[in-house]
Amino acid sequence: MALYDATLARTPGLVSRRSAPRTAVAAGVLVLCVIGIACAVANYQELAEYARRSAEESSRPRYQAMRGLGVLPAAIIVLATIFGVFAVMALLGPATRVWVRAETGTPLRRRFTGHHALTPDAFDRLHAAFASGDSARYTPLPEQARGGDGVVLIWTADADREAYVGMTRGSRGRSTRNAPLIRLAGVRFDALDQALRDRLTTPQGVTAPAPPGPAPSPE
Template sequence: MSTHFEKTFRTDPRFVRKRLAGLTVLAIALILIAAVSIVLTAENFIQLATWAREGTEDSALVRTRMGGITPLVMIAIELTGVAWGVHLLVVGSRPWHVAATGTRLRKRYYGFHLSDQSFFHEVHRRFATGDPAVYTPLPHQVDGGQTVVMIWTTDADRTAFVGISWDQNRRRTVNLPLITHTGLRYQALDAALRNSLHTSLPDERNPLLHRGTQPTG
């Protein structure tokens, strides 16, 4: 789970990466299959090129081009498979967990919003209140939006984490402090996510109002 908050997770002792056996096996299998396919394609490059030419019924020029390109396209696809496998092995099969409980973080929202520094800080302030009446409705995503909103939950722990980051480029990103919601605030955020952050959460579905309780940490 590579995110804009990767650096924050790495430096926060509350989180730790844990390897998942199933995804690890899948990643290794993908790498091996793709690697073997590359070797076989390379060894049979001429035969594949000939086969591609013979299977093309168009002009001689097209047949020549297809003969040379087809094996190269196959190798490119196979190299992509290796790259995916490596990424899955290094990152995807080692998702972030809560160190104290071992609960895996579940990504619930990842959106890009208005390219406005004032909105960047304002949306962090809104989510920090813990009240859906304040942070919903969240504006819809926009192409090129520089404000990145990320939400993860650990349902077994009844905890939610909200990350607000600036800049789509993960190398230049600036992260505001990670927001943590537990108890009623977690329930309220979970209800808002189920309802869609882009619409207001009805009062009757807001646990903070339904129980007549003010937001608490």
């Protein structure tokens, strides 16, 4: 959610809290990486000898080319360090945090992220359509475009029947500008929830004609 975190942080009623499951996973990965590095350092010679013997006994040329290099312990240390760095970044950054509704503690679940090629006018019209709460106005969404600078993000707090629609425009960076966050609750949430179930590609608010039934048999 980093693209819209600044706007979520300014929204009354929403707070960022650490996710216990995500934190546990990141901490577990970090512990395994530390153990892996410690074991590789403590048994460096044995692992290097094992790697050399395996290369000598292998019939594959690419393994035989590694003979004498003893790269196994070094590879373990490098890989464990890389994963360990990612785990630390997750623990210190937003990857292990979630946005929740302060009143109920219900976490926001991201339901949709779409990149669309939108002109400024089309962007404003789509934002107004979402703000109206009328699903017939914002469905179907424009087709997604790779590299499109108009981004639509939707989160839901299902237990509270609330949804939040964020829209941002511009290249990812300091030039990105977030439109005001839209909150939809009650029947407006229900309409958006149904549209999300239809992947926002099916026009809503219009009753489709019933398929023709079998022709009656002549009496």
